[in-house]
Amino acid sequence: xxxxxxxxxxxxxxxxxxxxxxxxxxxxxxxxxxxxxxxxxxxxxxxxxxxxxxxxxxxxxxxxxxxxxxxxxxxxxxxxxxxxxxxxxxxxxxxxxxxxxxxxxxxxxxxxxxxxxxxxxxxxxxxxxxxxxxxxxxxxxxxxxxxxxxxxxxxxxxxxxxxxxxxxxxxxxxxxxxxxxxxxxxxxxxxxxxxxxxxxxxxxxxxxxxxxxxxxxxxxxxxxxxxxxxxxxxxxxxxxxxxxxxxxxxxxxxxxxxxxxxxxxxxxxxxxxxxxxxxxxxxxxxxxxxxxxxxxxxxxxxxxxxxxxxxxxxxxxxxxxxxxxxxxxxxxxxxxxxxxxxxxxxxxxxxxxxxxxxxxxxxxxxxxxxxxxxxxxxxxxxxxxxxxxxxxxxxxxxxxxxxxxxxxxxxxxxxxxxxxxxxxx
Numbered sequence: 001x002x003x004x005x006x007x008x009x010x011x012x013x014x015x016x017x018x019x020x021x022x023x024x025x026x027x028x029x030x031x032x033x034x035x036x037x038x039x040x041x042x043x044x045x046x047x048x049x050x051x052x053x054x055x056x057x058x059x060x061x062x063x064x065x066x067x068x069x070x071x072x073x074x075x076x077x078x079x080x081x082x083x084x085x086x087x088x089x090x091x092x093x094x095x096x097x098x099x100x101x102x103x104x105x106x107x108x109x110x111x112x113x114x115x116x117x118x119x120x121x122x123x124x125x126x127x128x129x130x131x132x133x134x135x136x137x138x139x140x141x142x143x144x145x146x147x148x149x150x151x152x153x154x155x156x157x158x159x160x161x162x163x164x165x166x167x168x169x170x171x172x173x174x175x176x177x178x179x180x181x182x183x184x185x186x187x188x189x190x191x192x193x194x195x196x197x198x199x200x201x202x203x204x205x206x207x208x209x210x211x212x213x214x215x216x217x218x219x220x221x222x223x224x225x226x227x228x229x230x231x232x233x234x235x236x237x238x239x240x241x242x243x244x245x246x247x248x249x250x251x252x253x254x255x256x257x258x259x260x261x262x263x264x265x266x267x268x269x270x271x272x273x274x275x276x277x278x279x280x281x282x283x284x285x286x287x288x289x290x291x292x293x294x295x296x297x298x299x300x301x302x303x304x305x306x307x308x309x310x311x312x313x314x315x316x317x318x319x320x321x322x323x324x325x326x327x328x329x330x331x332x333x334x335x336x337x338x339x340x341x342x343x344x345x346x347x348x349x350x351x352x353x354x355x356x357x358x359x360x361x362x363x364x365x366x367x368x369x370x371x372x373x374x375x376x377x378x379x380x381x382x383x384x385x386x387x388x389x390x391x392x393x394x395x396x397x398x399x400x401x402x403x404x405x406x407x408x409x410x411x412x413x414x415x416x417x418x419x420x421x422x423x424x425x
Contacts, residue, residue: 006042009076009086016091019044020071022123023064023099033061035090036083037072040128044086045079046072052091060095067123069096111409118416119425129257130412133250134401140249141202141223141395144242150198150225155185157203161375168207181206184394187324187379189226190355193390194382200225212420213297214409215347217398219418226392232326232336232354235391236312239340239350240273242395243310247271250404263406267308267343275340276311278303283313294320301345310349314338323369324362326354338393346403352393359383 004017021039028034031050037043050058064070071094079087104120114121121127142152158172158179170181185201192199205222230238247268250258258265284291287299295303295313303311315334318327325335337353356362362383366373373380401413411417416425 003071006039006044006086009042009044013076013078013086016073016075018071018073019088020096021069023066023068023070025066026061026064028062031058033058033064035061035064035072037070037088043084044076044088045082045084046074046088046090048090048093052089053093057093061090061093063095063098065099066102067099069099070094071096111411115411115417115422116425122415125260127412129254129260130401130405130407131415132257133254133261133405134397134413136250136254137246137397137401137404138202140246141242143249144245145198145200145225148198148238148241150200150227151192151196153189153192153196153199153201154203155182155188155201155224157182161187161372168209170206170208183207184222185224186226186392186394189224189392190379190390191382193226193228194386198225198227198230210420215297215399215402217410217414217417217419220414221397222394223397224392224394226355226390228388228390230391231389232391235352235354235393236277236314236338237273239312239338239352239393239395240275243275243340243350243400244271244273246400247404258405261405261407263404268404271309275309276307278311278313279315280313280317280334281315292317292319295339297347300341300347304341304343304345304347307343309343311341311343312338313341321353323365323371324353324355326356327361342399342403344403344406346399348396349399349403350393350395352391354389354391357383357387357389359387 003020004012006019019039021037024036024038026033026035033048035046035048037046048058048061072088072090073092074088074090076086076088078085102120103117104124158174159182160179169183172179172181183205185203189199189201200223202223203221204219206219208218209216251265251268283295283299283303289295289299303313314337315328316337317333318325318335321335321337325337328334328336335353339348340350341347342349356365359380363380366376398410398413402410407413411419
């Protein structure tokens with residue numbers, strides 16, 4: 001008999017089925033055992049009655065430890081008193097492996113211990129809930145972009161040039177030539193808009209930042225999007241629609257996981273367009289930083305506490321941002337860019353801008369920023385052959401997951417976090 005997944009249990013109630021998975025907990029009541037059981041897709045309570053299975057099978061079940069792997073055969077039924085809502089009366093069972101004493105118990109463990117045992121910590125209900133919400137967000141991203149006419153493309157991870165600046169690049173040898181792990185696929189995406197119009201990529205990116213904040217990972221996943229004939233205002237509208245769509249999908253499809261995380265969803269329910277907008281100068285006027293400085297975690301947190309949904313910060317000074325950003329036609333000291341700050345202190349989750357589409361201006365900016373112009377000849381070519389106004393943005397997956405889940409640290413948003421002091425497991 002093939003194994004039935006617990007996600008499909010509703011279809012097989014009162015039938016004899018076999019399920020395979022792991023023991024979460026065992027409780028004895030004389031000659032009856034109550035097993036909390038999971039298979040990764042769901043959970044139920046299994047009841048092993050000595051009268052039903054016989055003494056030999058019952059005695060073997062008494063050897064179960066937490067995280068032992070087993071197969072159970074019996075009939076499942078709806079049971080409101082069970083935490084999962086379902087219960088199985090076991091008729092037979094098979095022990096696959098009796099686990100050793102599991103190192104992670106119900107007592108409190110420090111974050112370093114849990115991260116050292118991340119390969120085991122992933123099994124906890126909370127961590128499983130986070131990863132399921134992460135999966136929901138990824139699926140919703142792909143769904144959204146297909147609906148909006150974007151085509152998925154792939155950008156290289158090994159690159160000869162920098163998109164965001166050279167100080168945080170991981171350098172490697174590429175057959176005797178210097179190469180770097182990608183910080184963003186943006187420049188390559190800009191090439192593909194001339195073939196496909198609207199495009200996005202989604203993959204790992206790398207920043208060699210010596211930062212230990214709760215918002216930073218060394219390796220993280222980024223979705224970059226670029227669109228031809230889209231200018232600044234429309235670019236903001238696409239970002240609003242995307243973020244609202246992601247939140248709505250999680251609220252609709254992952255209620256159980258949000259409950260496990262004890263996430264207060266009242267604020268999430270308010271995430272609907274339009275989002276508030278502030279210009280950089282408005283923010284600086286109320287902060288301790290001086291004009292021309294980028295916003296730090298402290299400033300972003302203070303801004304986010306004023307609003308109950310994400311807020312755009314726009315029109316940064318050109319000197320603080322990347323060479324490819326389109327100057328504001330009303331005042332070229334500024335660029336047509338935006339950072340989207342999540343509420344509740346989670347910081348920037350999206351960054352975007354209109355891109356320079358004029359060949360001479362882009363060439364001038366590359367020189368001003370002292371970039372190696374030969375490495376950007378191909379990028380300049382895009383402005384020589386059918387150049388059009390275009391815009392794009394990047395959304396960081398892990399920060400988005402941290403915000404929607406209400407987590408205190410981004411390290412729990414990815415199965416195996418790469419942090420300044422952590423390369424293992």
